[in-house]
Amino acid sequence: MKEREGPATRVLAIVADPACRRQVMQVLEADGYRGVAVADGELGLEIVRELQPALVLLTLDLPGLAGVQLVEQLLARVPSARILVLLEGERRLEAFAMVRAGASGWVHLPLERRALAHTLSEAQLPAPHRAAPRRAPDPLPDLLGEAPCMLRLKETIRRAAPARASVLVTGESGTGKELVALGLHRLSPRRSGPFVAVNCAALPESLLESELFGHERGAFTGAHALKRGRFERADGGTLFLDEIGEIPPSTQVKLLRVLQERCFERVGGTQTLSVDVRIVAATNKDLGELVEKGLYREDLFYRLNVISLEVPPLRRRRRDIPLLWSHLVARAARLEGRPTPATDLEVIAILLAAPWKGNVRELSNVAEHALVMCHGDRIRRADLPAYLRDEQPQADPLALEVPGMTLKEIERAAILRVYEATRHNARQTAKMLGISLRKVRYRLKAYREAGILPER
Numbered sequence: 001m002k003e004r005e006g007p008a009t010r011v012l013a014i015v016a017d018p019a020c021r022r023q024v025m026q027v028l029e030a031d032g033y034r035g036v037a038v039a040d041g042e043l044g045l046e047i048v049r050e051l052q053p054a055l056v057l058l059t060l061d062l063p064g065l066a067g068v069q070l071v072e073q074l075l076a077r078v079p080s081a082r083i084l085v086l087l088e089g090e091r092r093l094e095a096f097a098m099v100r101a102g103a104s105g106w107v108h109l110p111l112e113r114r115a116l117a118h119t120l121s122e123a124q125l126p127a128p129h130r131a132a133p134r135r136a137p138d139p140l141p142d143l144l145g146e147a148p149c150m151l152r153l154k155e156t157i158r159r160a161a162p163a164r165a166s167v168l169v170t171g172e173s174g175t176g177k178e179l180v181a182l183g184l185h186r187l188s189p190r191r192s193g194p195f196v197a198v199n200c201a202a203l204p205e206s207l208l209e210s211e212l213f214g215h216e217r218g219a220f221t222g223a224h225a226l227k228r229g230r231f232e233r234a235d236g237g238t239l240f241l242d243e244i245g246e247i248p249p250s251t252q253v254k255l256l257r258v259l260q261e262r263c264f265e266r267v268g269g270t271q272t273l274s275v276d277v278r279i280v281a282a283t284n285k286d287l288g289e290l291v292e293k294g295l296y297r298e299d300l301f302y303r304l305n306v307i308s309l310e311v312p313p314l315r316r317r318r319r320d321i322p323l324l325w326s327h328l329v330a331r332a333a334r335l336e337g338r339p340t341p342a343t344d345l346e347v348i349a350i351l352l353a354a355p356w357k358g359n360v361r362e363l364s365n366v367a368e369h370a371l372v373m374c375h376g377d378r379i380r381r382a383d384l385p386a387y388l389r390d391e392q393p394q395a396d397p398l399a400l401e402v403p404g405m406t407l408k409e410i411e412r413a414a415i416l417r418v419y420e421a422t423r424h425n426a427r428q429t430a431k432m433l434g435i436s437l438r439k440v441r442y443r444l445k446a447y448r449e450a451g452i453l454p455e456r
Helices: 018-030 041-051 067-077 092-100 113-124 148-160 177-186 205-213 249-261 287-292 298-304 318-336 345-353 359-373 407-421 426-433 437-449
Strands: 010-014 034-038 055-059 082-087 105-108 167-170 195-199 238-242 263-265 272-274 278-283 307-310
Touching: 010 018, 010 041, 018 034, 034 041, 041 055, 041 067, 055 067, 067 082, 067 092, 067 318, 082 092, 092 105, 092 318, 148 177, 148 307, 167 177, 177 195, 177 238, 177 278, 205 249, 249 263, 249 298, 287 298, 318 345, 318 359, 318 426, 345 359, 345 407, 407 426, 407 437, 426 437
Parallel strands: 010 034, 010 055, 055 082, 082 105, 167 278, 167 307, 195 238, 238 278
Antiparallel strands: 263 272
């Protein structure tokens, strides 16, 4: 086959194993690509800027520089390159972390020529037929999750975003309500306008009106200059009112007028100002119940609740915990300037069992804690906060036991917990735990024969 010309055909393979490296090169050369192969990340970094490859293939078993750190440094030198991880064994969490750092995805080893060739071909397709750019901004970058409740939420966000109607986002503290508001803004025609957020519970009643509507000079003691409020600053964009259930009755009246007429006066002013603002409000309270008790205006509630979005608590989407965990650990590692560690299976089992009253915010704090406490290349049980690490076991086969438990028992607990969380989906269980589907099915069969798992 004739060799393809030009920089778009160049591929860099960073593969430690000689046999694997030869196989990759054979596939590249058979399809007419110009491949260069090296055995370690440092050497790959030395030549990547000069080579300017369209695609970089790399394995996880590289000596020295590897993993997330290698992905980030490669993209820093050649931002346009696509990176594909060659994945072997049960190391899916590491691959997840590398994807979050900028890699396009992964292909399992041993290589199937057709899968690799398809990926290479996709990287070379000229516009307008080539796939969307890998590094295009994701409008919902932090709303991670594949649980049905999260998929429904993201679909509703996409449908509601183009509208002008007000949105009320409900959910427990720490679920990510502001991320939903940001997603609505980024997917809306107002995306080029400002996104202005205000926490209504963080401001005393005496300052809340001034913060929302602004004030004129001399409106009150200390008002030495005119101040534009959040509504003015959000003109042409989106105003996010967090903790909307905390605003006092006097402010509720003025907010209702803005929602109805899109106009207001600054505190101490007489000039009526008009604004073009979309309101997205959020609360962890039941506003309908507050209305019934006479603590919240019914007409304001209905004005805010034109479109309602509920962000599910983490305990209702436990299948997303491994994905969220790998993302949060990788993010914490980047902030700390260190490589992203792997995570023990026992730790995943503990995370899947935890109640998560603080939701994703609590999980994020645990990830930061574990990263700081981790002094090796893996996060282990000892690296978790004490309230998770020392949690007493429950009397069921899904629970983790006291120290002294065998690795086989830990594996059983992890598999059965994830199997339960995925509603008995063996394929999803294998994907979340980063092990083969064959192994999951073999273990489940053994658990049924032992009477640990009921027959289906």
